[in-house]
Amino acid sequence: xxxxxxxxxxxxxxxxxxxxxxxxLALLLAWQLxxxxxxxxxxxxxxxxxxxLPAILGDRESLADILDSIRRMAIGFAIALAFSVPLGLxxxxxxxxxxxxxxxLMITYPVPKAALMPIIMLWFGVGDASKLLVIVLGVxxxxxxxxxxxxxxxxxxxxxxxxxxxxSGPARLARxxxxxxxPEILVGCRTGIVLALITMITSEMIAxxxxxxxxxxxxxxxxxxxxxxxxxxxxxxxxxxxxxxFEYVRGLLTGWAEPRHDLLAPSL
Amino acid sequence: xxxxxxxxxxxQRRGGGTHLAIDSIxxxxxxxxxxxxxxxxxxxxxTLLYIVGGFVPPSRGSITVSGRPVTGPGPDRGPVFQEFAxxxxxxxxxxxxxxxxxxxxxxxxxxxxxEALIARVGLKGYESFYPKExxxxxxxxxxxxxxxxxxxxILLMDExxxxxDAHTRVRLQNELLxxxxxxxxxxxxxxxxxxxxxxLSDRVVVMSxxxxxxxxxxxxxxxRPRHRDELLLQSRYQHLVIELERMIEDPPEEIxx
Numbered sequence: 001x002x003x004x005x006x007x008x009x010x011x012x013x014x015x016x017x018x019x020x021x022x023x024x025l026a027l028l029l030a031w032q033l034x035x036x037x038x039x040x041x042x043x044x045x046x047x048x049x050x051x052x053l054p055a056i057l058g059d060r061e062s063l064a065d066i067l068d069s070i071r072r073m074a075i076g077f078a079i080a081l082a083f084s085v086p087l088g089l090x091x092x093x094x095x096x097x098x099x100x101x102x103x104x105l106m107i108t109y110p111v112p113k114a115a116l117m118p119i120i121m122l123w124f125g126v127g128d129a130s131k132l133l134v135i136v137l138g139v140x141x142x143x144x145x146x147x148x149x150x151x152x153x154x155x156x157x158x159x160x161x162x163x164x165x166x167x168s169g170p171a172r173l174a175r176x177x178x179x180x181x182x183p184e185i186l187v188g189c190r191t192g193i194v195l196a197l198i199t200m201i202t203s204e205m206i207a208x209x210x211x212x213x214x215x216x217x218x219x220x221x222x223x224x225x226x227x228x229x230x231x232x233x234x235x236x237x238x239x240x241x242x243x244x245x246f247e248y249v250r251g252l253l254t255g256w257a258e259p260r261h262d263l264l265a266p267s268l
Numbered sequence: 269x270x271x272x273x274x275x276x277x278x279x280q281r282r283g284g285g286t287h288l289a290i291d292s293i294x295x296x297x298x299x300x301x302x303x304x305x306x307x308x309x310x311x312x313x314x315t316l317l318y319i320v321g322g323f324v325p326p327s328r329g330s331i332t333v334s335g336r337p338v339t340g341p342g343p344d345r346g347p348v349f350q351e352f353a354x355x356x357x358x359x360x361x362x363x364x365x366x367x368x369x370x371x372x373x374x375x376x377x378x379x380x381x382x383e384a385l386i387a388r389v390g391l392k393g394y395e396s397f398y399p400k401e402x403x404x405x406x407x408x409x410x411x412x413x414x415x416x417x418x419x420x421x422i423l424l425m426d427e428x429x430x431x432x433d434a435h436t437r438v439r440l441q442n443e444l445l446x447x448x449x450x451x452x453x454x455x456x457x458x459x460x461x462x463x464x465x466x467x468l469s470d471r472v473v474v475m476s477x478x479x480x481x482x483x484x485x486x487x488x489x490x491x492r493p494r495h496r497d498e499l500l501l502q503s504r505y506q507h508l509v510i511e512l513e514r515m516i517e518d519p520p521e522e523i524x525x
Contacts, residue, residue: 157353160323163341165367165418179357256357256398 044226052230062215066234069211072128073200076135077192084143085185089177091144092151105141113138113195114202126207131200138199139192146188150181183257186250193242201235212238269454270297270320270422275329277315289315290480293329295473299421300452304465305473308516312480313458314426320456321347321424333422343371346420350427352407354399360386360410361395367418385413390443405436412444422454429464441467442496449493462512466505467494474515484515 028046035045044052056062091098113134124130154177162176204213212235219227272295278286290312297303305313318324320331322341331338333345341347354363361382368378386395389409399407408428415423428444429437441464448455448468459465465472469488476483490505499505 155351155353157347157349157351158355160318160321160341160347161349161353161355161414162370163323164321164343164345164347164415164420165370166341166343167370176355179355182357254357256400 041223042225044229048226049229049233052226053233056215056227056230056234065210065215066212066238069200069204069213070238072131072211073135073196076132076200077139077196079132080136080139080143080192080196081189084140084188085147085178088144088147088185088188089151089173089181091148092154092181093173093177098148101144105144108137109141113199114206117203117206121207126209130207131203131211134203135196135199138195142191142195143185143188146191147181147185150184151177153184154180183254186254190243190246190250193246194239197235197239197242269299269301269334270295270456271332272296272316272320273330275316275319275326275331277312277319277324278327288479293480293482295482295485297454297456299454302448302455302457302468302470303473304457304459304469304471305475306459306462306465306512306516307475307480308477309460311475311477313460313475316475316480317347317424317426317456317458321345323347343367343418344420345422345424346415346418348408348411348415348423348425348428350430352399352404352411352431354407354411354414356399358398359395360391360397360399360402363399363410364413364417366414371418382413382417385417386410388447389413403436404432405440408432408440409443412447416447420453422456425455425457427458427460430459430461437464438496444468445494460516462509462516466490466508466512467496467499472512474512486512486515 032046035043087101091101116137117130117134120130120133124133158180159172159176162172167175200211201213201216204211205217208214208217212231216228216231216235219225219231272293275293276291277289279289281287293316295303305316307313315324319326320333320338322338322345355366358366361379364385365375365378365382368381369375373381383395386392389412391406391409391413394402394406399410402410408431412428429440432440445468455468457465457468466488472486472488474483474486475481486508488508490499490502490508
């Protein structure tokens with residue numbers, strides 16, 4: 001390793017959280033200045049928005065609403081994963097399955113899932129079922145797509161090696177195709193998390209009963225702009241935390257897929 | 269041991285038409301014999317190996333191994349590929365022990381045997397490494413150990429050293445010979461390198477291209493155990509290399525419809 005590369009790495013490991021933190025501070029500062037200069041009622045400044053946060057997070061009812069959103073999002077995400085991953089893997093390994101499912105995906109992909117919400121509410125009402133279904137729809141498509149791509153790209157010779165060991169078809173799908181496609185599946189999951197968050201909020205905008213989206217859009221209706229912006233902050237923070245958690249889990253699951261430069265093996 | 273009779277393979281081409289990859293191959297390989305299939309790229313030598321492995325079905329003809337017809341892959345024929353094809357989510361130990369675990373061996377015993385094999389291919393100390401952390405030569409050692417682990421009677425090697433640099437290739441050739449001298453498995457070895465084929469083999473099957481046919485079968489009557497430095501000085505070795513090189517020299521490329 002060259003001295004320069006080492007120096008860069010040391011700097012990067014010393015302060016890994018600094019650049020994003022600076023970016024956030026800069027954004028808040030810009031917001032503050034902008035709101036102050038305009039001084040319009042509809043745009044509260046950053047400070048008063050942040051001051052609003054304890055009121056929301058300290059309120060038992062709001063907190064219950066937010067947790068309810070997270071619960072729905074988690075359940076929707078889990079349901080979507082449970083069928084999307086096997087479906088995507090099957091598609092990747094069988095041309096017939098892919099030929100059957102692909103047109104359906106092509107039709108559903110461009111449809112904004114939240115736009116289906118009013119129709120879904122006609123079938124399932126305004127309760128959990130409708131909101132869950134919208135989240136499941138939003139999450140499943142990218143996960144199916146990436147599982148499909150991952151399974152398709154599995155090296156043929158790897159599967160042959162397993163066949164030579166006497167491994168059967170279904171076992172190969174679960175024990176070779178699944179782990180080999182895992183890095184690609186996780187790419188789909190990451191998109192899935194973002195989409196789960198978006199569909200969660202929009203579903204609550206349309207069917208207001210509980211949830212983070214409920215707080216946000218009710219506040220908007222009542223022109224409580226500090227609350228609106230504070231909720232946007234809460235939702236953003238939720239997105240960041242989820243993404244960090246996800247990256248941590250990804251590191252645990254697919255550390256093997258990343259070249260580890262810290263362990264330089266002597267070349268033989 | 270291996271009897272290949274009348275094996276022909278045609279591939280369906282995209283947009284119609286067929287491509288005759290290999291045509292009417294007849295070949296017998298005796299138990300414990302090291303046979304190389306030598307030919308230019310595109311002569312179908314790998315296809316022939318995949319057919320023996322049971323990974324690809326022949327269009328015509330049949331293969332028997334120890335008298336039993338080949339209908340699919342099996343642990344009696346262990347493949348080693350140019351692409352290594354290791355399981356990247358498994359450590360070196362996990363890869364080598366995989367076939368043993370698959371055969372139902374208990375974890376501790378499988379790992380004990382895998383450790384011994386890893387030491388035999390010179391990778392002691394690398395048991396907990398992932399394939400990503402290894403060089404090409406090390407990966408191929410792991411792949412060889414992974415295949416040897418489940419003790420196949422036949423090794424099917426598909427240009428195993430083709431992706432390695434010259435220095436590593438020579439080292440692995442030497443090590444392969446050492447391993448082979450110890451338990452004399454039947455080896456079918458596909459290569460396009462003449463010196464490699466002569467150095468390793470008992471017999472070299474020379475193939476021509478388009479369609480892949482057997483052009484000649486040459487006995488390599490060099491004494492064993494062979495040592496590279498001694499061999500390079502022998503005129504018999506030099507003659508064989510030159511003879512085979514002339515044989516695989518292609519006539520000018522013909523344009524085919």
